[in-house]
Amino acid sequence: MGNTVKQDTLVGLFVAIGIGSLFFMAMQISNFSGFSDEKSYTISAAFENSGGLKVKSPVVVGGVRVGRVIAITLDQKKFQSVVKMKIEAQYNQLPEDTTASIFTAGLLGEQYVSLEPGGMDDLLSDNSMIEITQSALVLEEIIGQFLFKDKDADSAKKE
Template sequence: MQHSSTQDTFVGLFVAAGIAALFFLALQVSNLSSFTDQDSYTLVARFENSGALKVKSPVSAAGVKIGQVSDISLDPKTYQSVVKMSIYSQYNHIPSDTTASVFTAGLLGEQYVSLEPGGSEDFLKDNEVLEITQSAIILEKAIGQFLFKSAEEKK
C-alpha cells in the first residue's frame, strides 16, 4: 500500500485536532478555562464546614453563575471555614440579607456556593460578610446518623 503526502497531511491534521479537543475538554472539566479577568468584588462567608469546596468553584444564584470562589481558609479563633468569593461586578444588586449555602451538583458532582437573595433593599458591598450560611452536608455523617438512629429504634 502506497502512502501519499496528502494522506500523511490529513492524518497529521486529524491527530492535531484530536489533541486540541482533548486539551479543550481538560480545561473545561478542570474549570481553568476562565482566564479572563472580569471586574468583580469580594464577598465573604463563614461556614462550619465547607466540605469539598475548592478555589474556582462556581458561585451561583438561581442557577446562574455569578462568580467563583477565590480563597478558602481556616479562622484560627473560631475554627470556621472562611470562603472568599469573587462576584462579577454586573451582579452588584445582591440584597444584604442573602443566604449562602454549599451544595453539590448532582449526586457525586463538584460542590459550589449557592446564594439565595433575601428581601432587603440594602445591597452587599465589597468585602462584606454574609451573615446567614448553611454548611455542606457530609454524606458519611448523614448516613451514620441515619444508621445510629435506626439501630436505637430497634432496641
C-alpha cells in the same frame, strides 16, 4: 525576487494561522472571559464545614454562575472555614440577608456555593460577610445520623 515575496507571504500566513489558533484555544476551548478581574467585588461567608469546595469552584444564584471561590481559609477563633468569593460587578443587587449554601452538582459532581437572595433593601458590598450559611452535606455524617436514629428507634421499641 518573486520567490522571496511568495516565501514571505507563506511565512506571514503561517504566523497568522498560528496566532489564530492560540486565540481559538483561549476563546473557544477555555473559559477566558475577557479582563473581568478589575470589574468584580469580593464577599466572604463562614461555613461550619466547607466540604469538598475548592478554589475556583463556581458561585451561582438561581443556577446562573455569578462568580468564583478565590480562597478558603480557617478562622482560628471559631474554627470555621471562611470562603472568599469574587462576584462579577454586574451582579451587584444581592441583598444583605442573602444566604449561602454549599451544594453538590449531581451525585458525584463538583461542589459549588449557591447564594439565595433575601428581602432586605441594603445590598452586599465589597468585603462584606454573609451571615446566614448552610454547610456542605458530608455523606458520612448523614449516614451516621441515619444509623444512630435507627438505633434509638430500636431501643425505644424494646422498651
